[in-house]
Amino acid sequence: MTDLATRMIATLGQLGPAAAVALLALAAPLGVAQAREPEGVRAPALPIIVARQAKPARERLDANVAEVLKTLEQAGVDVPAADREALAATKDMPDGLALGETQKVLDRYALALVDINDEAWxxxxSATSDPADRPIERLKWRTFLVKVNNNARATSPFEVRSLQAVGGVGDGVVSAEPGRGACEDAAHGWAQWFRLRMVGEPLMPARLSGKEVEYFVVQMCSLEAGDRAAEFTFYLGGGQVSQGHYGAIGLLFRPTTGPVAGR
Known part of the structure; x- marks a missing residue:
């Protein structure tokens, strides 16, 4: 059995069901020893959310864009001029069209879509099935967006946790400012391999607005290199709904020890 296979099998025992299924699915096409998808396989783009109440959804998303761009700037993320121009061009569009065009741009930075149905389930x-589309570098902060389709019109805190994150299951995950550049290494157990944070006030709220479409900023910093799996759990906080209103997804990452090409 290869070293990679041994690590993956050991990792499966520490992951929740969603992460384990994702890791096995990624390994299956070429065998556990290779643990990657066939070349050319890409997940379709995230769906464009059509708001039932376009005007208030558009007003919130416009404000959300400003929050996101400011946060990405402070995180040191270079947003291409073409993307900024595309977002600015939505200013004079009808509400429905502006909502769609804005999502097309922001979805390029997304890690996942969180759908919350009318009953808050x-x-x-995942925004992609290919780990290469979510590159991260060891000991460097990597910034992603999380897209939310809030059919429940919930207004409670929106939270994320991961058992594979150092300190990612308790308080302190929400940060007032984004990480930028290098992150500090730290002693950690073999099952924990990255730092996790969600950016909140004052740059942007870490709670749902009650509008249908919005984005949140989450960051990761890998403490290890090589294939790593993580299960992220997103849920409503603040006691607005009963326990159980949450969802989890397992994702595979390939942290590098040097700069990611094109980043």
């Missing part, structure tokens, strides 16, 4: 969709 969650379903999570």
């Amino acid at each position: 969650f379903s999570i969709t």
Whole structure:
């Protein structure tokens, strides 16, 4: 059995069901020893959310864009001029069209879509099936967006945790400012391999607005290199709904020890 296979099998025992299924699915096409998808396989783009109340959804998303861009700037993320221009071009569009065009741009930075149905039950969709589309570098902060389709019109805190994150299951995950550049290494157990944070006030609220479409900023910093799996759990906090209104997704990452090409 290869070293990679041994690590993956050991990892499966520490993951929840969603992460284990994702890791096995990624390994299956070429065997556990290779643990990657066939070349050319890419997940479809995230769906464009059509708001039932376009005007208030558009007003919130416009404000959300400003929050996201400011946060990405402070995180040191270079948003291409073409993306900024595409977002600015939505200013004079009708509400429905502006909502769709804005999502097309922001979805390029998304890690996942969190769908919250009318009864506040969650379903999570990965933005891509290819780990190469979510590159991270060891000891460097990597910034992603999380897209939310809030059919429940919930207004409670929106939270994320991961058993594979150092300190990612308790308080302190929400940060007032984004990480930028290098992150500090730390002693950690073999099952924990990254730092996790969600950016909140004052840059942007870490709670749902009650509007249908919005984005949140989450960051990761890998403490290890090589294939790593993680299960992320998104849920409503603040006691607004009963326990059980949450969703989890397992994702595979390939942290590198040097700069990611094109990043």
